Amino acid sequence: MTLESKILQKIKPTPLEEEALAASVARLLAILRSRIKEKGLHAEPVVVGSVAKGTHLKGKDLDLFVLFPPETPREALEEQGLALGAFLERREKMFAEHPYTHGYFEGLEVEIVPCYRITDPAQKMSAVDRTPFHARFVIERLTAAQKDEVRLLKAFCKGTGTYGAEARIQGFSGYLCELLVLRYGSFPSVLEAADTWRPGAILEIGATATRPFPEPLVVVDPIDGGRNVASALSGGTLAAFREAARAYRKKASERFFWPRPRKPLTATAAATTLRRRGTSLLGISLRRPELTEDVLYPQVHKAHRALVDLFDRHGFTVQASRSEALEGEVLFLFEFEVALLPAVERHLGPPAGVPNAEDFLAKWRGNRLAATPPFLEGDRWAVLVRRVLTTPEKLAKAKVATLSLGKNLDESARRGVRVAAGRQALRAAWMGEVTELLEPRFPWAR
Amino acid sequence: MTLESKILQKIKPTPLEEEALAASVARLLAILRSRIKEKGLHAEPVVVGSVAKGTHLKGKDLDLFVLFPPETPREALEEQGLALGAFLERREKMFAEHPYTHGYFEGLEVEIVPCYRITDPAQKMSAVDRTPFHARFVIERLTAAQKDEVRLLKAFCKGTGTYGAEARIQGFSGYLCELLVLRYGSFPSVLEAADTWRPGAILEIGATATRPFPEPLVVVDPIDGGRNVASALSGGTLAAFREAARAYRKKASERFFWPRPRKPLTATAAATTLRRRGTSLLGISLRRPELTEDVLYPQVHKAHRALVDLFDRHGFTVQASRSEALEGEVLFLFEFEVALLPAVERHLGPPAGVPNAEDFLAKWRGNRLAATPPFLEGDRWAVLVRRVLTTPEKLAKAKVATLSLGKNLDESARRGVRVAAGRQALRAAWMGEVTELLEPRFPWAR
Numbered sequence: 001m002t003l004e005s006k007i008l009q010k011i012k013p014t015p016l017e018e019e020a021l022a023a024s025v026a027r028l029l030a031i032l033r034s035r036i037k038e039k040g041l042h043a044e045p046v047v048v049g050s051v052a053k054g055t056h057l058k059g060k061d062l063d064l065f066v067l068f069p070p071e072t073p074r075e076a077l078e079e080q081g082l083a084l085g086a087f088l089e090r091r092e093k094m095f096a097e098h099p100y101t102h103g104y105f106e107g108l109e110v111e112i113v114p115c116y117r118i119t120d121p122a123q124k125m126s127a128v129d130r131t132p133f134h135a136r137f138v139i140e141r142l143t144a145a146q147k148d149e150v151r152l153l154k155a156f157c158k159g160t161g162t163y164g165a166e167a168r169i170q171g172f173s174g175y176l177c178e179l180l181v182l183r184y185g186s187f188p189s190v191l192e193a194a195d196t197w198r199p200g201a202i203l204e205i206g207a208t209a210t211r212p213f214p215e216p217l218v219v220v221d222p223i224d225g226g227r228n229v230a231s232a233l234s235g236g237t238l239a240a241f242r243e244a245a246r247a248y249r250k251k252a253s254e255r256f257f258w259p260r261p262r263k264p265l266t267a268t269a270a271a272t273t274l275r276r277r278g279t280s281l282l283g284i285s286l287r288r289p290e291l292t293e294d295v296l297y298p299q300v301h302k303a304h305r306a307l308v309d310l311f312d313r314h315g316f317t318v319q320a321s322r323s324e325a326l327e328g329e330v331l332f333l334f335e336f337e338v339a340l341l342p343a344v345e346r347h348l349g350p351p352a353g354v355p356n357a358e359d360f361l362a363k364w365r366g367n368r369l370a371a372t373p374p375f376l377e378g379d380r381w382a383v384l385v386r387r388v389l390t391t392p393e394k395l396a397k398a399k400v401a402t403l404s405l406g407k408n409l410d411e412s413a414r415r416g417v418r419v420a421a422g423r424q425a426l427r428a429a430w431m432g433e434v435t436e437l438l439e440p441r442f443p444w445a446r
Numbered sequence: 447m448t449l450e451s452k453i454l455q456k457i458k459p460t461p462l463e464e465e466a467l468a469a470s471v472a473r474l475l476a477i478l479r480s481r482i483k484e485k486g487l488h489a490e491p492v493v494v495g496s497v498a499k500g501t502h503l504k505g506k507d508l509d510l511f512v513l514f515p516p517e518t519p520r521e522a523l524e525e526q527g528l529a530l531g532a533f534l535e536r537r538e539k540m541f542a543e544h545p546y547t548h549g550y551f552e553g554l555e556v557e558i559v560p561c562y563r564i565t566d567p568a569q570k571m572s573a574v575d576r577t578p579f580h581a582r583f584v585i586e587r588l589t590a591a592q593k594d595e596v597r598l599l600k601a602f603c604k605g606t607g608t609y610g611a612e613a614r615i616q617g618f619s620g621y622l623c624e625l626l627v628l629r630y631g632s633f634p635s636v637l638e639a640a641d642t643w644r645p646g647a648i649l650e651i652g653a654t655a656t657r658p659f660p661e662p663l664v665v666v667d668p669i670d671g672g673r674n675v676a677s678a679l680s681g682g683t684l685a686a687f688r689e690a691a692r693a694y695r696k697k698a699s700e701r702f703f704w705p706r707p708r709k710p711l712t713a714t715a716a717a718t719t720l721r722r723r724g725t726s727l728l729g730i731s732l733r734r735p736e737l738t739e740d741v742l743y744p745q746v747h748k749a750h751r752a753l754v755d756l757f758d759r760h761g762f763t764v765q766a767s768r769s770e771a772l773e774g775e776v777l778f779l780f781e782f783e784v785a786l787l788p789a790v791e792r793h794l795g796p797p798a799g800v801p802n803a804e805d806f807l808a809k810w811r812g813n814r815l816a817a818t819p820p821f822l823e824g825d826r827w828a829v830l831v832r833r834v835l836t837t838p839e840k841l842a843k844a845k846v847a848t849l850s851l852g853k854n855l856d857e858s859a860r861r862g863v864r865v866a867a868g869r870q871a872l873r874a875a876w877m878g879e880v881t882e883l884l885e886p887r888f889p890w891a892r
Contacts, residue, residue, distance in 0.1 A: 197799065216825065235825030239798030243822065277817070278788035278836070315783065317761070319792050319830075320823075337761065337791075338784050342724035345783075346765050352685030353643065371723070375886035376689065377766075379662070379681030384765075390724070440821035 003252050004187065008148055011057045011155045011257070021051065024106045025062065032066065032112075035084055043068045043080070044117065048131050050174050053138045055150040060108045065132060067117035074098075081114020088112065095292070097128040133223040137206070138178045152187040153177045159257040160244035161443050162237050167297035168325075170234035172241065179205050179219055179229055191245035197238075244444060259443035264435045267426035273438050274422075279319055280339035281434070282392045283425035284332040284400060285418040288325055289408035299406025300330055306403045307332055307396075315341050316392045322437045329418075330409065331430060333437045334392065339421075341390050344371045349381035357381055393421040449698050450633065454594055457503045457601045457703070467497065470552045471508065478512065478558075481530055489514045489526070490563065494581045496620050499588065501596040508554045511578060513563035520544075527560020534558070541738075543574040579669045583652075584624045598633040599623045605703040606690035607889050608683050613743035614771075616680035618687065625651050625665055625675055637691035643684075690890060705889035710881045713872035719884050720868075725765055726785035727880070728838045729871035730778040730846060731864040734771055735854035745852025746776055752849045753778055753842075761787050762838045768883045775864075776855065777876060779883045780838065785867075787836050790817045795827035803827055839867040 013021065025047060032045040049063030050056035066084055068077045078098050085091060088103025088110055100113040115128045142150065157163035157172045165173040172180075180190045183205050199216055202209055206222035213228045216235040221227040248256050265273070274281055284307065289296060304323035311318050317337040324331055349360035364370050364383045371384040389395040396419045405413055420427065426434060459467065471493060478491040495509030496502035512530055514523045524544050531537060534549025534556055546559040561574045588596065603609035603618045611619040618626075626636045629651050645662055648655055652668035659674045662681040667673040694702050711719070720727055730753065735742060750769040757764050763783040770777055795806035810816045810829045817830040835841040842865045851859055866873065872880060 195799075199797070199799070235797070236822060239822050239825040242799050277790045277830075278786070279790065315763070319788070319790075337788055340724070342765070342783055344723045344725065344765075351645070351681070353641075353645070353688050372885060373887070373891070375888075376682060376685050379685040384723075439818060441819075442821075445819070 003254070004152055007152060007155065007254065007257055011151055012148065013056065013058050017058065021062075021108075024108055025051070028062070028064070028105050028108075028110065031087060032064070032084060035087070036066075039080065039083070041068070041080060043084070043114075045112075046132060048135045050154075052135045053142065053178065054144075054147045055138075055142070055154070055174065055178055057151055057155060062105075062108045062110045064110060064112045065128075066112060066114045067132070068114060070116050070118060072116070077114050077116070081112070084114070085112035097126040130221075130223055130227075134175050134221075137222050138175070138182070141182055142178065146181050146186070149181045149185075149187040149190075150174075150178050153181060153190055155257050156187070156191075156244070156248070157241065159255075159259055159443065160241065161259075162241040162244065165232035167232075167294045167301075169237065170232055171237045172233060173229070176219060176229050176233070179203075179222070183219075188249075191249055194242045194245040197242070240442070243442065247442070247444060253444070255444040255446075260446045262432070262435065262441065262446045264431040265438065267423070267428075267431065270426050270431070270434050270438060271423060274335075280336045280392075281422060281425045281437075282334045282336065282396065283418075283420045283427070283430055283434075284334075284396055285329045285420070286332075286405075286409055286412040287415055288328050288330050289412055291408055293325070296325055296330075296408070299409045300325055303330070303403070303405035303409050304332060306405055307334070307400070310399055310403060311336070311392055311395065314389060314395050315345060316395065320437055320440075322433055324433050326429060326433075329429075330412070331433055333425070333430070333433050335437055336392050339391055341387060343387055343390060344384045345387045347383050347385050348377065349374070349383065351379050352376060352381060391421070393419055449700070450598055453598060453601065453700065453703055457597055458594065459502065459504050463504065467508075467554075470554055471497070474508070474510070474551055474554075474556070477533060478510070478530060481533070482512075485526065485529070487514070487526060489530070489560075491530075491558075492578060492581075494577050496600075498581050499584045499596075499624065500590075500593045501584075501588070501600070501620065501624055503597055503601060506554045508551075508556045510556060510558045511574075512558060512560045513578065514560060516562050516564060518562070523560050523562070527558070530560070531558035543572040576667075576669055576673075580621050580667075583668050584621070584628070587628055588624065592627050592632070595627045595631075595633040595636075596620075596624050599627060599636055601703050602633070602637075602690070602694070603687065605701075605705055605889065606687065607705075608687040608690065611678035613678075613740045613747075615683065616678055617683045618679060619675070622665060622675050622679070625649075625668070629665075634695075637695055640688045640691040643688070686888070689888065693888070693890060699890070701890040701892075706892045708878070708881065708887065708892045710877040711884065713869070713874075713877065716872050716877070716880050716884060717869060720781075726782045726838075727868060727871045727883075728780045728782065728842065729864075729866045729873070729876055729880075730780075730842055731775045731866070732778075732851075732855055732858040733861055734774050734776050735858055737854055739771070742771055742776075742854070745855045746771055749776070749849070749851035749855050750778060752851055753780070753846070756845055756849060757782070757838055757841065760835060760841050761791060762841065766883050766886075768879055770879050772875060772879075775875075776858070777879055779871070779876070779879050781883055782838055785837055787833060789833055789836060790830045791833045793829050793831050794823065795820065795829065797826050798822060837867070839865055 029045055036043050044067045046065050046067060048065050051062055066081055082099055082101055085101025088101055088105055091101050091103030094100050094102045098114055100111060102111050113128060118125050118129050154163060154174060154177045162171040164171050183203055184190045184193045197217055202218040204220045207220050207225040209220045210225035215228055215231050216238050217230045217233055219229040221229050244256060300323050308318050308321055318334055319337050320335040322333045350357045360381050361374055364374050369386050371386055374381050374383045389398055400417045401413045475491055482489050490513045492511050492513060494511045497508055512527055528545055528547055531547025534547055534551055537547050537549030540546050540548045544560055546557060548557050559574060564571050564575050600609060600620060600623050608617040610617050629649055630636045630639045643663055648664040650666045653666050653671040655666045656671035661674055661677050662684050663676045663679055665675040667675050690702060746769050754764050754767055764780055765783050766781040768779045796803045806827050807820055810820050815832050817832055820827050820829045835844055846863045847859045
């Protein structure tokens with residue numbers, strides 16, 4: 001029995017599970033149809049997502065779309081769409097293109113999403129409206145055997161931390177996995193092909209690209225030549241996937257599907273590592289805003305870049321950094337080459353004789369912050385300026401609240417920023433991230 | 447009496463001095479003519495340089511050219527040129543376009559330089575051959591009053607450290623000063639004009655530029671539109687001159703002509719400054735090769751750049767640096783932000799998936815110098831590598847001899863490099879340079 005058959009046994013629903021799922025889905029559709037009838041609507045519920053396409057893994061997720069006639073006003077669609085989902089347990093209102101309902105039914109985690117019924121994919125439509133076309137494209141082409149190949153690829157992406165188009169992962173969506181298997185035929189062939197993707201590679205499956213794409217991997221949507229199915233995939237996640245594929249082909253193992261949980265370093269071990277290296281650690285924590293991850297993570301990434309840039313501009317060389325949304329807080333971690341900079345820093349000004357050189361001189365001549373009068377370094381003005389913020393900790397405390405971190409994180413920063421340096425940064429809640437910062441390991445190589 | 451008249455009184459030869467000079471020059475020319483006649487040559491001695499043009503300062507310098515017929519073979523010219531100068535006291539053979547004689551006559555410091563008599567400046571000729579044409583151009587145009595303006599400008603350049611086209615100064619030649627006075631009319635007008643020179647400014651005095659020039663200031667040679675009289679002038683020296691002009695126009699004083707000698711910092715004062723700033727000092731000294739300054743200084747500058755680059759590449763931020771040829775040694779001084787870097791450094795490799803990524807991985811996987819396995823930072827490979835050379839001192843000791851410092855300095859480096867850090871670098875012989883490094887001051891602002 002091959003490794004992949006063994007893995008399939010673990011990830012593929014059994015016939016019994018499929019039967020139970022089908023029965024629940026039938027009951028759910030019946031309820032929806034009767035609610036639609038009661039309300040006199042012309043809507044139609046359809047199962048979409050991996051269950052519709054037969055590429056689902058074991059689990060209890062179900063995506064349902066309710067197709068409304070194209071002439072339905074937007075507000076009516078949203079209101080009625082939400083009303084239709086009102087029978088779900090523990091339901092929450094969520095937001096994508098339209099608001100939708102997330103909740104539970106017979107133990108299944110269900111999303112009921114209203115959208116427009118569109119018959120011609122050439123019509124202008126939202127990403128949500130396009131989904132039924134994606135489902136149909138895949139269902140019509142994927143063989144039964146290939147469905148298992150998709151399952152393997154999805155499980156591989158999950159295990160290697162590259163599954164999901166959401167902002168936290170910036171990885172491979174289910175639809176992208178399906179298209180890749182359609183394109184290359186099987187899970188191993190996709191892994192093999194990954195090695196050949198060059199930056200800017202364009203994969204076309206049935207449709208031709210109708211515009212250039214800026215992303216590192218382009219998989220043209222068969223339903224819309226102007227859309228890249230891999231548009232959410234970041235260069236970093238793509239690189240991790242390719243490395244995972246390379247490593248798996250060299251030495252396949254279950255580790256790629258079920259990574260070992262990583263044991264965090266103890267605070268003592270981390271302190272020893274930092275001391276041996278001669279580097280220093282800083283943690284910056286903001287209160288976590290109550291937002292969906294897809295809204296939060298772009299801000300986390302923006303804030304991360306802003307912080308690295310802040311340290312950089314002030315002469316603190318960041319050796320490594322991480323950012324992550326944890327329970328109740330957003331954490332930014334930095335490892336610095338140097339924890340203390342001199343009490344002066346050189347400001348290099350404009351070349352002598354250009355018009356704004358006079359501004360530089362006017363600013364620094366006799367300035368009490370200047371440690372020297374302006375002097376020439378080659379043909380450029382320079383001045384030694386007193387540095388007050390001589391440690392990353394002081395710098396962060398003084399400046400984080402002045403940065404542009406994203407709307408909600410800015411608000412968090414105004415409420416207070418926790419800055420912890422050295423041993424203070426070795427808090428229990430942070431040690432998982434500290435461990436990844438100091439000793440990065442791929443999930444399959446732990 | 448204006449400041450400038452007072453200065454002229456000090457720099458311009460008195461009538462008595464002029465008379466004595468003229469008498470010596472007459473005797474010198476008589477001797478040369480009789481030697482030429484004795485040897486049956488068709489050569490002709492002429493006074494060139496500032497004495498010929500009447501723009502000389504007090505002093506005892508005299509430049510004489512001996513013009514040979516154009517058909518004279520090069521070796522004959524060189525041999526006979528040297529033979530003609532054999533009557534000078536303490537004479538030395540020097541090298542420019544042709545070898546020439548440097549020596550003394552009645553207390554004058556004399557140079558006797560053989561060159562070709564060329565009647566048409568359009569003929570191909572060397573810089574030396576061109577000199578008589580320069581002299582004639584200036585003599586024919588400069589008024590008596592303007593000669594004094596040239597004297598002021600030259601003395602101003604001397605006092606501000608910007609006089610001389612030689613490699614050590616990279617400044618204003620006498621001929622350039624003369625052309626500037628011809629162009630702008632007077633010493634004050636030249637200072638005023640300096641403020642208007644923009645990078646790449648082209649000044650044409652009688653001739654039009656026949657090609658583009660890369661230098662920061664272009665003064666087209668009236669004798670040759672393809673030559674920039676200011677070609678030796680560096681951006682740094684030009685900037686210093688412009689700043690001097692600006693400062694002088696704001697507040698004129700004798701300081702610009704006779705700068706106060708600077709009192710070096712004591713070792714204790716320098717150590718205090720370094721401690722307060724939190725910066726660290728390093729001196730690197732090489733044996734001074736026995737070369738003329740014009741051959742030595744380009745190597746000094748090259749070596750300086752190579753050293754700054756070395757430190758930079760290894761993560762040591764140079765806050766300030768200087769290089770100078772001292773008695774018996776060439777000294778390079780560096781002030782560093784940080785004196786100790788961590789025991790590891792991050793090497794950023796190629797993006798994942800490009801062809802040479804495999805080389806990076808092959809190099810660093812399992813490498814005993816690597817402190818971690820390669821990991822992904824975004825879409826690029828990175829690895830933490832053990833750093834052995836954790837101080838600029840260790841780095842310099844290990845690497846200076848491997849750099850390309852210039853032919854003769856490479857030889858010096860092979861014989862031994864003195865590297866001195868911290869208090870060790872506060873040697874008495876170095877304190878003048880240490881002072882300029884730590885507290886740079888313009889000559890007029892001491």
